[in-house]
Amino acid sequence: MFIAGLVLFVGSLKFIVWPRMDSPHEADAIAVVAGAHDGREQYALNLAKAGLADVVLLSNPYGPDDSLMNDFCGAAQDVRILCFDPAPSTTRGEATAIATTAKSEGWKTIMVVTYRPHVSRVRYEMAKRFDGEVTVVAVPRSIPESRWPYAYLREMGGFTKTVLDSAQSFSEQVRSAATRLLPNL
Structure with a gap:
């Protein structure tokens, strides 16, 4: 890990x-x-x-x-x-x-x-x-060295949220398509 x-x-x-x-x-x-x-x-x-x-x-x-x-x-x-x-x-x-x-x-x-x-x-x-x-x-x-930890954590948080939102959106699209294609399930 x-x-x-x-x-x-x-x-x-x-x-x-x-x-x-x-x-x-x-x-x-x-x-x-x-x-x-x-x-x-x-x-x-x-x-x-x-x-x-x-x-x-x-x-x-x-x-x-x-x-x-x-x-x-x-x-x-x-x-x-x-x-x-x-x-x-x-x-x-x-x-x-x-x-x-x-x-x-x-x-x-x-x-x-x-x-x-x-x-x-x-x-x-x-x-x-x-x-x-x-x-x-x-x-x-230039970005002061003291600001880099904050900038790094902020951008990692932003990227993480972006990836999770994209995964959720994809999941919702698959679920919606499945519901349209297979309405009786």
């Missing part, structure tokens, strides 16, 4: 501490998933102003009293900014809202900005919901 736990821990480091990192490039839109106000909103806006996208899509689950988001969502900018309150207020809710907006806007490519430990989970959730090209970039900032 110890060996299995050690293998899981070491393997998970690849996805959380050293995720596959994309480089910013042109996209139809840049989306920012919520989290700490760690510069990701401004980073996305700067990428758009540099000509990588005409639209920035900002997740704003913070409520009406968040002055930073009010500045981004309410002020005139050089690029088009769309703000949304994800439902639910989770990575899955954000990915669903981003994919829905992309479909209605006709976008084929999206760059998503988050922070490094969250990159793999954002990539996974977006791949489940968006058929186009997804680039996931991390805001360029």
